[in-house]
Amino acid sequence: MCPSPVVLDHVSKNYGGFRAVSDLSLELAPGQVTVLLGSNGAGKTTTLSMMTGLRKPTSGQVRVFGLDPADPGARSRTGVMLQDSGVPGALRVGELVRLFREFYPAPLDTDQVIEMAGLRDRLRVRAQDLSGGQRQRLYFALAVCGDPELLFLDEPTVAMDVDSRNRFLGHVRGLADRGRTVVLTTHYLAEAERLADRVVLIHRSRLIADGTKAEIKALTTGKRVSFLLPGEAGPAEFDGLPVDGLELTPQAGHTAVRFHSDRPEDVLSTLMLRGSGLTDLQVVGVDLEETVQRLVHQAAENGTEGTGGGGTKAAEPTTAPSEAEEPEGAGPEAERPGAARSETAEVQA
Amino acid sequence: MTAIQTASPWRRQLPASIRAQTLILLRNPSLIVAAIALPLVLYLVLGTSGGHQPQHGVPYAAYTLCSMGAYAGGAIMLLNFGTTLAVERGQGIDRLFRASPMRPWTYLGAKGLVAVVVSALSFVVLSLSSAAFTDAGLGAATLAELVARLLFGSLPFLAMGMALGYVAGPGSASPVATLGYLLLSMASGLFMPLSQLPHAVREAARVLPTYHYAQLAWGTLGAADEPWTTAAAWLGGYAVVFFVLAARLYRRNQVRRFG
Secondary structure, eight states, X not given: OOOOSEEEEEEEEEETTEEEEEEEEEEEOTTOEEEEEOOTTSSHHHHHHHHTTSSOOSEEEEEETTBOXXXXXHHTTEEEEOSSOOOOTTXXXXXXXXXXXXXXXXXXXXXXXXXXXXXXXXXXXXXXGSOHHHHHHHHHHHHHTTOOSEEEEESXXXXXOHHHHHHHHHHHHHHHHTTOEEEEEESOHHHHHHHOSEEEEEETTEEEEEEOHHHHHHHTOSEEEEEEEESOOOGGGGTTSOOEEEEEEEETTEEEEEEEESOHHHHHHHHHXXXXXXXXXXXXXXXXXXXXXXXXXXXXXXXXXXXXXXSOOTTOOOSXXXXXXXXXXXXXXXXXXXXXXXXXXXXXX | XXXXXXXXXXXXXXXXHHHHHHHHHHTOHHHHIIIIXXXXXXXXXXXXXXXXXXXXXXOHHHHHHHHHHHHHHHHIIIIIIIHHHHHHXXXXXXXXXXXXXXXXXXXXXXXXXXXXXXXXXHHHHHHHHHHHHSSOOOOHHHHHHHHHHHHXXXXXXXXXXXXXXXXXXXXXXXXXXXXXXXXXXXXXXXSSOGGGSOHHHHHHHTTOHHHHHHHHHHGGGTOOSSOHHHHHHHHHHHHHHHHHXXXXXXXXXHHHHHX
């Protein structure tokens, strides 16, 4: 029968001494959108590089349609949109699309591709003169022009404005509805929320959650609460309240309080009733970074984390969310710096 | 069971790649200048200036035509072909193509073929200008033979360009190739006759690929210091050595970038 579009069998990847992906096993179903979610440096791009045959796993095996991902038979059924590839800047948008069409056995019409990528008015513009978002759309056009059954998109919406992003996500959903298999990496929860049939959460080279959108969403309930209390406040004030990861930072004349809670209303009404005089209150949805931290923390506490092997310290219970990351650029495929914290607004969506 | 099809690399991928590489070249004025305009200007200045003695019994303008042809052939392979390989690698263009169903050799093949066509064009332009503007006095048959010899002799430089493209960094390829090739050309008597060079340089020149390339070209006019078979053997040897080296560097680069 038809082999699965993508199978990863206990795949690991080291760059020198740096472990980018640890023992990852996945089998993707045809016609689904799978979102690889994780913070920068988590190993999403390395995973995608192995799926696209741009990197070979250190151990384990990757199969695309039952073939080596670098096999021309696999590649001609696959479209790829990379995060850090260049493009011959002297060629025009239309010329590049026509060039890439010739690489595939049964490509789409150039017109159709240009329309889908929203590049109609940029057809005769050289690639080097495109804006960041337009270039992303060009990469999308090159990825879909061969009418591939399988589409890999690495952080595709980076640099796109809100309109382009919405249109783009709509097209991706449309491709999946027409039976295409899509693998997309992102650190925006909102994109996962909008598109994913399946979400795979990767943190520090490891898979830490894999499930449907609803299953992952259940993991990200609750709010992050912060406010100031006058004078010096101790942890005793929060005894018996549903708070998690409490942080108290003494400041001039007051104490900065931060915690996570599944029932912030209960915590706040209790504090209000005590007349504690809190100011500067903020209640926001958790961002991905914190969700990941909580999942890792939980995994460590449950003792299910870390099946041995690897040089990663995924279970380290840290309180500083982003400082504990692996250094940016540690591996050749380390993901792009910047935009490290996903917006809290995205999570509430 | 679906039959796995691939786009025919010969019938579709290669012609499309050649077309793209041609457009890229045509839109890069600095490459056109280095490949065609610079050798032409050098030739017209050096070859028509008065006061030069005939060399090896042939008019100076005819002798210099061969020298400048050899200069152009090497420059195109090293500065156009080799340098752009390194620069495009630096821009990550190899990743874009590598992830596509395009066969890797299609890219190299198209670039190499375009370089050969451009060098042929450059040789023809030099030959025509020698007939039109100088007193070289060479007939069509001689000029055709010269172009053929120059094309053959450019092969080791094609290999050197490929090796350079996979060993040099995107920023260093151009300065290294420009300076290195200029020194090689001067030491081999392409800009001034060998007889005017210091003894030590003349001795060293005998092992340089540019020296034998120029000898092969001068041989068209019977103005060479060695038989064409010797020059061809040296150039063939250089071609083999550098193609082997280029293949190794290519594989090393593949492992580094895609391993």
